[in-house]
Amino acid sequence: MxxxxxxxxxxxxxxxxxxxxxxxxxxxxxxxxxxxxxxxxxxxxxxxxxxxxxxxxxxxxxxxxxxxxxxxxxxxxxxxxxxxxxxxxxxxxxxxxxxxxxxxxxxxxxxxxxxxxxxxxxxxxxxxxxxxxxxxxxxxxxxxxxxxxxxxxxxxxxxxxxxxxxxxxxxxxxPYFKGGAKPVNIWVSEKYTRAAPGGTGDVKCAGNYAASLVAQAEAYANGCDQVVFLDAAEHRWVEELGGMNVFFVMDDGSIVTPPLGGSILPGITRKSLIELAREQGLNVREEPYAFDQWQADVASGRLKEAFACGTAAVVAAIGSVKFSTGEFVINNRENGPVTTRLREALTSIQRGATNDSHGWVRELAGI
Known part of the structure; x- marks a missing residue:
């Protein structure tokens, strides 16, 4: 102990x-x-x-x-x-x-x-x-x-x-999202940015969330659950959601997630999922992923799943993505198999249902 x-x-x-x-x-x-x-x-x-x-x-x-x-x-x-x-x-x-x-x-x-x-x-x-x-x-x-x-x-x-x-x-x-573990709808913020290099994007300060609220309100107004932000310099690269990191699952089983670089929060759930995915034999690449590439990969079928993660929501599949000039659907009906498997692996450790070989769980004896 x-x-x-x-x-x-x-x-x-x-x-x-x-x-x-x-x-x-x-x-x-x-x-x-x-x-x-x-x-x-x-x-x-x-x-x-x-x-x-x-x-x-x-x-x-x-x-x-x-x-x-x-x-x-x-x-x-x-x-x-x-x-x-x-x-x-x-x-x-x-x-x-x-x-x-x-x-x-x-x-x-x-x-x-x-x-x-x-x-x-x-x-x-x-x-x-x-x-x-x-x-x-x-x-x-x-x-x-x-x-x-x-x-x-x-x-x-x-x-x-x-x-x-x-x-x-x-x-x-x-559950953080009403309706439990089902795909959520995401709004892409093309006008507002969450953070910039040299700013406070990689820490949990109140101002980061205050600055994201107008974009989150825009997401709600467009029938979405959450907002996803692009980078401040080019408005091209996917960074993170208002309060969650994001992952993309490709048709070859590999996973892509934006790299930490000073403007993205180093999520503890993100870190844990990367380790669990690699233990399951999945190739996880921390590399930049462009919004136009996201659209192209959905259209071609190369991208099979996308999900967001954080302490509050744990793992939430992304069903559809809306932006000012359009919308594309990944899977609005159910969570994908990789998303489901990783969520179950994580929550079973968090809740003590499986052996914690990582030493991640801290037991509070006597209560």
């Missing part, structure tokens, strides 16, 4: 008014995504000269925010997305949380925020899950965990904040 070596001691203050058990169980019957929250939250504070301090688990509540708080003016904020699962034999597990801890600090460095020791990140996540263990759904549900950090100093000046708050909240969730 893996253990933490956090130097922080968490002051656990039980919520005096938790959600009534009957109400919680009723809510579990129809879980959406990100609308229901557990009873507690984790908080650690940081200040220049003092470092990280005042770690606690407390009742989930609103932050008291000064109107001059730095984050409200200069968007110095980052986050992660991860999940806790309840296995069929009743264990509580996390999937590759060490990768989230490392990526969180990559984001912190890019946004001029203080790095949080990985052991403290993991301790905060685990302590919250232990405190709110009853909020982990069984079956197909999971407990979505949102660690985040933001600049809390009150000042109006363009410089890194000298006060920061790190927190973790938890939300029991069902």
């Amino acid at each position: 893996q253990t933490n070596t956090s130097s922080l001691q968490f002051d656990v203050k039980p919520n005096a008014n938790p959600m009534p058990e009957a109400e919680r169980l009723e809510a579990f019957k129809n879980l959406g995504f990100g609308t229901l929250f557990s009873d507690h939250m984790a908080i650690i504070r940081w200040s220049k000269g003092k470092g990280w301090h005042s770690a606690e688990i407390k009742a989930r509540e609103a932050f008291a925010m000064d109107p001059a708080a730095s984050v409200l003016h200069y968007a110095q904020a980052i986050f992660e997305g991860m999940k806790a699962y309840r296995t069929a034999d009743g264990r509580a597990v996390l999937f590759r949380p060490d990768e989230n801890a490392r990526r969180f600090n990559d984001s912190a460095r890019r946004l001029a925020l203080p790095e949080l020791p990985e052991a403290d990140f993991l301790a905060a996540v685990e302590q919250l899950v232990r405190t709110d263990a009853k909020w982990i759904p069984s079956g197909e549900g999971s407990l979505y965990l949102r660690p985040f950090m933001f600049a809390s100093e009150s000042f109006l000046g363009v410089r890194p904040s000298t006060e920061v708050i790190f927190s973790v909240i938890a939300s029991p969730v069902g």
